[in-house]
Amino acid sequence: MGQLCCVPFSRDEEKISKRPIGIRDLINEALHQERMGLKAKVKQIKELLFKPETQAKIRRELFEGRSINHSNQGNDVDFSDTLT
Numbered sequence: 001m002g003q004l005c006c007v008p009f010s011r012d013e014e015k016i017s018k019r020p021i022g023i024r025d026l027i028n029e030a031l032h033q034e035r036m037g038l039k040a041k042v043k044q045i046k047e048l049l050f051k052p053e054t055q056a057k058i059r060r061e062l063f064e065g066r067s068i069n070h071s072n073q074g075n076d077v078d079f080s081d082t083l084t
Contacts, residue, residue: 048054 011025
């Protein structure tokens with residue numbers, strides 16, 4: 001029975017990649033995967049915040065119990081400009 005020690009493939013087998021994979025490549029790939037996951041989560045949050053029912057709920061919770069002066073239009077919150 002042959003000894004399988006530290007050689008990942010025999011000398012007769014071809015390498016799949018032209019260049020060896022280094023630690024930097026592994027780190028970059030891990031960071032890329034992490035960024036893609038975070039970007040997907042941010043997209044989901046933005047979609048949720050743009051829903052009219054979510055915006056209405058936020059407004060209710062923010063201004064609940066407060067007396068809103070309707071003559072002052074500066075109190076209105078517009079989420080469409082702040083989240084893009």
